[in-house]
Amino acid sequence: MAEAAARGPTGRVGLVLNPTSGKGRGAKVRERVLAGLRAAGLDPVDLSGPDLDAATARARAGLAQGLDALVVVGGDGMVHLGANVVAGTGVPLGIVAVGTGNDVARDLGLPVHDVDASLALLRDALIADGAGGAGDGAGVRMVDAVAVSRPGGLTEHWFMAVLSCGLDAAVNDRANRMTWPADGGRYVRALLAELGGYVPYGYRVTMDGRVWEGNGTLVAVANTRSFGGGLLIAPSAEPDDGLLDVVIADGLSRSRLLRLFPRLYRGTHVTDPAVHVHRARSVLIEPLLARGAAPPVAFGDGERLDALPLQCDLHPRAVGVLARTLGA
Numbered sequence: 001m002a003e004a005a006a007r008g009p010t011g012r013v014g015l016v017l018n019p020t021s022g023k024g025r026g027a028k029v030r031e032r033v034l035a036g037l038r039a040a041g042l043d044p045v046d047l048s049g050p051d052l053d054a055a056t057a058r059a060r061a062g063l064a065q066g067l068d069a070l071v072v073v074g075g076d077g078m079v080h081l082g083a084n085v086v087a088g089t090g091v092p093l094g095i096v097a098v099g100t101g102n103d104v105a106r107d108l109g110l111p112v113h114d115v116d117a118s119l120a121l122l123r124d125a126l127i128a129d130g131a132g133g134a135g136d137g138a139g140v141r142m143v144d145a146v147a148v149s150r151p152g153g154l155t156e157h158w159f160m161a162v163l164s165c166g167l168d169a170a171v172n173d174r175a176n177r178m179t180w181p182a183d184g185g186r187y188v189r190a191l192l193a194e195l196g197g198y199v200p201y202g203y204r205v206t207m208d209g210r211v212w213e214g215n216g217t218l219v220a221v222a223n224t225r226s227f228g229g230g231l232l233i234a235p236s237a238e239p240d241d242g243l244l245d246v247v248i249a250d251g252l253s254r255s256r257l258l259r260l261f262p263r264l265y266r267g268t269h270v271t272d273p274a275v276h277v278h279r280a281r282s283v284l285i286e287p288l289l290a291r292g293a294a295p296p297v298a299f300g301d302g303e304r305l306d307a308l309p310l311q312c313d314l315h316p317r318a319v320g321v322l323a324r325t326l327g328a
C-alpha cells in the first residue's frame, strides 16, 4: 500500500474531473463543483489531466503534497482512478457521480446526477470528518478495495467494484478499439461481433485455496453489486463485508446466454444452475486453454487492466468514502 500522506485540517481538497464523462456532463459541471467547494470554505486544487493516466499522475502528486480529501467527478472510471490513488493512504475519497454508469455511487447510496446533493454531502462529511481534529472518520464510510497483481508480483491496480474477464470484457475491449459510431452504438456493434465468434473460455479460478476449473462465459470478482450501468452481477455483494463475491457462469450457448442476460438487471441470474457464486478474500484467475478459448483481457471498474493470470486480494476497509453521517 502507498504511504499515508500528511493530513491536516487545511481544507485543501484535490479535484479530478473527467470532462468527457457522462457524454460531456463532466465538463459542464466543473465551475459549479469548484464554486460549491469554495462556498463550503474548502480550498479545491484542480488536479484534472488530459487523460486518465495524466490525471492519475497529477492526483498522486497532489496527494503527496497533502490533501484532506480527493474528490473525483465523473463515472466509475473516475472512482477507479480515485481508489488507485487513495487506497491505503487514509485520505478519503469524495464522489460526484455524473458519469454514464455510476454503479459504485449507486451501490454506496451516494447521489447520482445531482451535483448539489453531492456537494452538500461532501461538505457535511468533511466537516464531520474534521470535527475534533483532522480525519477522525465521522463522515467517512470505510469500504473494502481489491489489489490486482500478477501472481507473486506487486500491486499494479486497485478496483472498487467489479473485475471481469468474461464475454462482457471482450465486448468492452472491442468497443474501445472502435472509432464509430461515437455513442453507445459501438457497444451494440461490438456485442454482435463478439457473439458472432463466441466460444466459451477456459479458466482455472483458485478462491482461498479452493479450485474451480472449467469452461465458462464469465468470471467476475465483485466487491460491489453492479457493473455496466446497473447490471446486478453480484446481487449479494457488500462493499464492507471483507469478502469478494466470485460469480462464474458456465460455458453457455449463444441462445442460453441471450435468455440469461436480461436477468442480470434484477440479479435473478444467480438462481440459474449454470451460475455459481463463491465467496473468498483471495482469487487467482488463470487461463486454462485445455478447457476453452483464451479468456479476454480483464476489466476492473470498466477500465482495461491486464491479461490473465491475475491475482485479486481483498483489503478490508482500504478506502474511506465521504458519505452520509449518522443522523444526516
Ligand SMILES: Nc1ncnc2c1ncn2[C@@H]1O[C@H](COP(=O)(O)OP(=O)(O)OP(=O)(O)O)[C@@H](O)[C@H]1O
Binding pocket: 017, 018, 019, 020, 021, 022, 023, 049, 050, 051, 052, 055, 073, 074, 075, 076, 077, 078, 098, 099, 100, 101, 102, 302, 303
Ligand atoms: N481527461 C480525462 N480524465 C480522465 N479520464 C478520461 C479523460 N478523458 C477521457 N477519459 C476516459 O474516460 C473514461 C472513464 O469515464 P468515466 O467513467 O468517468 O465516465 P463515464 O461517462 O461513466 O464513462 P463510461 O461509463 O463509458 O466508463 C476512462 O476510460 C478514461 O480513459
